[in-house]
Structure formats: structure tokens, C-alpha cells
Amino acid sequence: MKEVIQKFYTAFAAKDPEKMIECYHKDIHFEDPAFGVLTGEKPGQMWRMLCASQKDKEFLVTFSDITYDTEKGTAHWEAVYHFSKTGRKVHNKIDATFEFKDGLISKHVDTFNLHKWAGQALGFKGKLIGGTSFFKNKLQAQTNKALSTFITKQNT
Numbered sequence: 001m002k003e004v005i006q007k008f009y010t011a012f013a014a015k016d017p018e019k020m021i022e023c024y025h026k027d028i029h030f031e032d033p034a035f036g037v038l039t040g041e042k043p044g045q046m047w048r049m050l051c052a053s054q055k056d057k058e059f060l061v062t063f064s065d066i067t068y069d070t071e072k073g074t075a076h077w078e079a080v081y082h083f084s085k086t087g088r089k090v091h092n093k094i095d096a097t098f099e100f101k102d103g104l105i106s107k108h109v110d111t112f113n114l115h116k117w118a119g120q121a122l123g124f125k126g127k128l129i130g131g132t133s134f135f136k137n138k139l140q141a142q143t144n145k146a147l148s149t150f151i152t153k154q155n156t
Contacts, residue, residue, distance in 0.1 A: 001069070001098075001103075002036065004104065007023055009075060012077075013061040015054055015055065016051070019136075024106075025104040028043050028110045030046070030110075036144070059080070059081045061078070063078075071099065072100070073100065074097050078094065085098060085121075088120060090117065094111065095111050
């Protein structure tokens with residue numbers, strides 16, 4: 001399973017969402033603080049959208065501390081980029097957990113400090129409200145709306 005995790009993050013660093021999606025089981029369950037829970041085609045489309053948003057931009061993904069067995073795995077990964085809405089530099093540190101089915105990732109949960117991310121991405125306003133459930137709910141509504149718009153454009 002180590003190879004699957006390595007392939008996933010190596011593809012992400014290369015901004016290659018198709019290779020990332022190859023690592024996912026058809027019944028994928030993804031979850032993180034920014035998007036909430038995504039299933040079906042949505043996790044793959046999210047990676048397509050995120051990779052497309054970083055095309056021709058400074059974007060660095062590193063990964064380490066991979067642990068795994070036949071059923072579960074973990075990894076630490078970091079992303080350094082400029083947040084598109086503000087241009088502010090973000091260095092997000094994420095811990096991922098995985099579950100595997102048929103040799104592929106069937107569940108992927110990313111956890112990170114949303115308050116810290118908001119402070120980096122949004123500055124003072126993010127530091128002020130980034131740790132609230134109001135902020136998390138609003139962010140998830142915005143990211144899911146952007147994802148729905150992206151999916152609609154992909155399907156036309």
C-alpha cells in the first residue's frame with residue numbers, strides 16, 4: 001500500500017490529478033476541513049480543480065512518515081502555495097489517514113489546523129474567525145459551490 005500512497009502524492013506534486021484518481025477506489029470517501037465529506041466522483045473532481053488552480057503557479061507538495069498495512073495507512077504531507085483569493089502564501093501541514101480496498105484507497109481523511117490555515121490564507125480576518133464553526137461552514141459552502149461549478153463545466 002506504500003506504493004499507492006507514494007504514487008498519489010508524487011502525482012499531486014506533479015499536478016497530475018488523473019494519476020491521483022487512479023489511486024482511488026470507485027467507492028471513495030474523502031473528508032477534510034475545507035470541503036467536508038465528498039464521495040463518488042467529487043473527490044477526483046476536487047483534485048482536478050485544485051491541480052488546475054495551481055497550473056503555472058508556484059506549488060510545492062512534500063510527503064513523509066508513511067505507515068501502512070494491508071487495510072490502513074497514514075502519511076504526513078505539506079503544501080506550500082499562494083491562496084488564489086488573497087495572494088497570501090500558505091504552508092499547510094496535513095496528516096492523512098487511509099483505508100484500502102482492492103489495493104486502492106477507499107477512504108481518505110485529511111486533518112489540519114483550519115484556524116492556522118485561515119490566518120495564513122486570509123490574514124487578520126482569518127486569525128480572528130478561522131477557528132469558528134461559522135467560518136468552517138461558510139468555507140465548506142464556498143468550496144462545494146466552486147466544486148459544483150467546476151463539475152458542471154467539465155460535463156458540458
